[in-house]
Amino acid sequence: MSAISAKRKRAIALLSLTSIILITLDLQGSASTSVLRGTFGVFFRPIEGVARVITRPVSNAWHGITHYNAVTQENDLLREKIAQQEGAAVAAAASVRLSQELLALNGLPTLAGINSVSAQVIGDSPSNFSQSVEINQGSESGVKVGMPVMNAAGLVGKITKVFPRRSIVMLITDPEYALSVKVINNPEAASPINDPEASATTTSSTSTTTTIPKPQPTSNIPGFTPGTTTLPLTTINVPISIPSLAPTLTVPNNGALPIRETGILEGRGPSRVPIVRFIDSAQRFGTILPGAPIVTSGGSLSLAPPDIVVGTVSKVTDRLGTAGPILEINLVADLANLSFVRILLYQPITEQVKP
Amino acid sequence: MSIRFIRFISSRWTRLVLVASVLMGFQTTLFNDMRPFGVMAQVMVLFAACAGVVYGAEIGAVAGLIIGLMYDCVLTTPLGLASLVLGATAFIAGAFPYFVRDSTWWNKAIAVAVASAVGEILFPIAQALVGLGGWVQWRIFVVALVVAIINLILAPILIPVVRWTLKETLVG
Incomplete structure (x- = not known):
């Protein structure tokens, strides 16, 4: 009896030591633990698949019982939300498209360009x-x-x-x-911040015309392909505010x-x-x-x-x-x-x- | 050769691996979906605790370490952590036969529930010990309580399964 007990104690010690070694290896990012998990997965997936098929009716019944009210309420809410967002989605899509074109034009990464x-x-x-x-x-x-x-x-x-x-x-x-x-x-x-020391002066505003050449889109991000949007030379009217001894100091807006x-x-x-x-x-x-x-x-x-x-x-x-x-x-x-x-x-x- | 093979096939540890595989299949599917109060039932912890209560600390600990190692392969925590936790859970549950000589089904179930709660608390503590902090929160007591209640209900069903699985020999 004592021999059996000693054998079991050795088994416990061996298994505990194995666990500790495995923890150490896994925390160090050893590939051997991933191989072990992968190999176990090959044998275990079929068992899991069968278990999923067998237990699905029970699982569905459980969800039906516990989540029925929540699902019906959620459905009502979602219908209302869809109605609200249908209009907004069109405008948002246009904005996103515009934003992506601008980012691509400047060679900046966009989510749309990432595979x-x-x-x-x-x-x-x-x-x-x-x-x-x-x-x-x-x-x-x-x-x-x-x-x-x-x-x-x-x-x-x-x-x-x-x-x-x-x-x-x-x-x-x-x-x-x-x-x-x-x-x-x-x-x-x-x-505007009031400047008491400023004398009675005025702020004049004018505008200038700037020509922006088309930039070449570049990116070092793998998977990202900048858009092919091409724009001609653009003329933009840039309003410039020239403070000229104004009574109030205008903070850049x-x-x-x-x-x-x-x-x-x-x-x-x-x-x-x-x-x-x-x-x-x-x-x-x-x-x-x-x-x-x-x-x-x-x-x-x-x-x-x-x-x-x-x-x-x-x-x-x-x-x-x-x-x-x-x-x-x-x-x-x-x-x-x-x-x-x-x-x-x-x-x-x-x-x-x-x- | 054939006698050795039959011995190997009919050994309690081979049966343990097979039964634990089936239970783990239920763990990753049915019990993964059914989460009363947002807490998942832990059948593997239940099995380890039952092994300890029925067969004592030593056999329980070996069983816990083996099924824990299997469970580790489907968890995202470091390999070996669940093994140690389930081994410790079974070892703690194994103290039950020392305290209660003539045990009944219901006090075994209570012992399994208590050991399961302890095991469930041990898990985040073990995670913290290996540097995976953040899980030691007050929530673990709620989790332990729910797991203990579920395992209290499931223990009378699983104890006969564990008794059959870890029986020394199926003959006689």
Whole structure:
């Protein structure tokens, strides 16, 4: 009996040691653990497939019982929203088209110019302490670790593990997720500042004509093909305000343009909304108001291209000193109901493999 | 050769791998979809806890480590983490036979529920220990409570399955 017990104790010690070694290897990013997972997946997928077929009626019945009221309410709301947004969508599409043409004209990356792969969500993480989903596209479709994943609404997450025909997507709400984002704020309109020392003078306004030659679009981003929009030499009337001893000092009216400020988005688990943390507060930026849109900032080090919609500010919490505020955000993508996603085949310039 | 093969096939550990594969299939499909109060039922934790309660700390721990290693292959957490957690859960559950000599089905179910709750709390703590912070929140107690209640209900069904799976020999 004691011999059996000693044997079992050895087995426990051996298995524990194996687990610790595997944890160490996996945290170091060893390829052997990915091979092990992939091999296990080959054997396990058929079992999972059969289990899915068998359990689908039970699962459907469960959803029918628990979500029926919510689904009918959601349907009503969605019908109303569709009616509201049909008109706005046409105008928005025109604006987006115009914006993309302008960006392409200046050789700047646009989402429309980045190749993408559509994928279906085939499973959630079977754990209460992980925010990830599994999709049915992998390295055979060109998917690589780090690529941003979005749905029709906005950013969903990023690829963290890639297998030949499937990938794991870490959702924005995972505490391990962090991304550089920018807040587009609409500051208050510029107001004239009274200058008591100024004498009675006037402000005159004139206009000048500038000819802009067509720029050559260029980009170093793989997968991005600048648009082929061609425009003739353009004549633009630029109004110029010349202050000439005016009684009031006119602040340049750049307040009409939205100002952008960069921060770090961090996930906080499924029960708490993600936050955006600023390094310091900038006076120029003004007060951030709830509802301000948040988009990815892009850049040579960011894994996501610029201007993917992430969400809107829901709450602003100020911090002491020069530390910037913490923003709680409402995500535009509904992470609880993901069916189809799009993987942007985007890699930042710093990750580009040179031939 | 054939006797060895039959012994290998009929060993409790081979049966464990096969039964755990089927259970894991249910875990990643049915229980993944059904989330009462937003919490997923943890059948693998339940199996480990049942193994500990029925067969004691040693066999329970070995079973927990093996099924944990299988579970690790479908999780996104580092490989080996669930193995350690399920091994520890089964080991904790294995303390039950030392305290209760003449156990009944319902006090076994309670022991399984308590061990499951402990296992579910251990998971985010283990994640934090390997540097995956952010999961140690008050929510883990809600998760542990819901998992404990679900496992309390499912334990009477799974205990006979575990008893059959880990039986030393199927003959006699």
